[in-house]
Amino acid sequence: MENKITIKKGPLLTSNEGPLIISGPCSAETAEQLMETAMQLKKLNRVHILRAGIWKPRTRPGAFEGIGSIGLEWLRDAKAATGFPTAIEIANAKHAEEALKAGVDILWIGARTTVNPFAVQEIADALVGVKVPVLVKNPVNPDLELWIGALERLSRAGITELGAIHRGFSSYEKSKYRNKPNWEIPIELRRRIPELPIINDPSHICGNRELLLSVAQTAMDLNFDGLMLESHIDPSVAWSDAKQQVTPADLNKILNQLVLRKSSFDDAVMLNLLEDLREKIDLMDTKLITMLSRRMKIAKKIGKYKKEKNITILQSNRWDEIVNSRLKLGTEKKLSEDFITKLFEIIHQESINHQNQVMNKEKKKNIS
Numbered sequence: 008m009e010n011k012i013t014i015k016k017g018p019l020l021t022s023n024e025g026p027l028i029i030s031g032p033c034s035a036e037t038a039e040q041l042m043e044t045a046m047q048l049k050k051l052n053r054v055h056i057l058r059a060g061i062w063k064p065r066t067r068p069g070a071f072e073g074i075g076s077i078g079l080e081w082l083r084d085a086k087a088a089t090g091f092p093t094a095i096e097i098a099n100a101k102h103a104e105e106a107l108k109a110g111v112d113i114l115w116i117g118a119r120t121t122v123n124p125f126a127v128q129e130i131a132d133a134l135v136g137v138k139v140p141v142l143v144k145n146p147v148n149p150d151l152e153l154w155i156g157a158l159e160r161l162s163r164a165g166i167t168e169l170g171a172i173h174r175g176f177s178s179y180e181k182s183k184y185r186n187k188p189n190w191e192i193p194i195e196l197r198r199r200i201p202e203l204p205i206i207n208d209p210s211h212i213c214g215n216r217e218l219l220l221s222v223a224q225t226a227m228d229l230n231f232d233g234l235m236l237e238s239h240i241d242p243s244v245a246w247s248d249a250k251q252q253v254t255p256a257d258l259n260k261i262l263n264q265l266v267l268r269k270s271s272f273d274d275a276v277m278l279n280l281l282e283d284l285r286e287k288i289d290l291m292d293t294k295l296i297t298m299l300s301r302r303m304k305i306a307k308k309i310g311k312y313k314k315e316k317n318i319t320i321l322q323s324n325r326w327d328e329i330v331n332s333r334l335k336l337g338t339e340k341k342l343s344e345d346f347i348t349k350l351f352e353i354i355h356q357e358s359i360n361h362q363n364q365v366m367n368k369e370k371k372k373n374i375s
């Protein structure tokens with residue numbers, strides 16, 4: 008099912024130079040904290056949009072769940088003092104209505120809301136006939152369809168100033184990130200909806216200050232359209248996400264260190280060189296696919312043999328041997344452990360599928 012999403016990039020989501028920068032506290036805490044943060048951000052002269060959370064969907068109850076509607080007044084004051092367009096997270100129709108009434112300029116749907124089609128539909132219904140930019144954070148789980156589905160619901164409601172925020176994906180395994188970036192997901196989103204602006208949110212990916220620059224740099228190197236970075240006048244005492252917020256001065260330092268590259272190049276010599284290298288890669292990919300196909304044919308032969316001898320598809324010892332020897336060779340060839348592990352897991356799974364076809368062919372026939 009293909010659904011065409013119409014995107015019109017309005018002035019609020021456009022930066023004339025460099026990436027679109029959205030910054031401000033994780034949560035609005037007091038009128039003074041929000042105003043002071045906004046004033047300091049304004050002085051940097053490179054932030055485009057002021058963000059603040061008013062209603063905070065916290066994982067566990069008992070934590071600070073947002074200051075609520077009063078924060079809308081503080082945002083209005085901060086906007087009047089600085090001229091910043093403002094952005095907040097909304098999670099239901101009531102939030103949407105209150106935000107619009109208070110003159111909030113941009114709405115975003117948080118990661119814990121994008122996962123819920125009922126909630127997203129409720130918000131979309133509340134926005135019918137309204138002209139407001141809406142940014143959709145990726146769902147907490149790595150599910151591109153769910154992310155696109157939320158964008159489609161808003162698109163069907165008539166919202167055209169759409170954008171996506173990549174804030175990373177939660178996982179059960181330990182990781183250096185609070186939410187793993189899984190860059191392949193926003194890259195595929197870009198391939199599927201090329202006109203959709205994608206904003207990277209290093210703060211929620213990292214969960215700490217140390218990694219912010221490297222994540223932001225990766226996003227820039229992948230040609231993302233903007234960055235959402237949380238800032239606070241005194242991060243150490245922040246009421247939420249204290250470990251990942253930075254002072255406006257530190258935000259400036261991060262932005263100063265970012266290397267911005269052009270998205271295409273016009274130099275003819277470089278272009279030729281690149282074409283040459285790409286041809287080589289195309290050839291290697293053809294070889295890789297041919298080899299993989301041959302590997303699967305051999306796996307099928309093994310499947311036939313296993314069937315005759317009535318032995319199981321999975322032979323743990325053999326699999327263990329494959330993992331260890333391929334990891335060793337991979338390391339020698341300067342390929343990362345993570346890459347080799349993932350690569351052979353999917354190759355192995357495909358082999359199992361092929362063997363399964365051979366071994367259980369008759370069963371399917373019996374059923375149908």
Ligand code: PEP
Nearest residue numbers: 033060117118119174211
């Ligand atoms: C936030 O932006 O402060 C927030 C709660 O983000 P997320 O929905 O990405 O967790």
Ligand code: MN
Nearest residue numbers: 033237247248
């Ligand atoms: Mn936050």
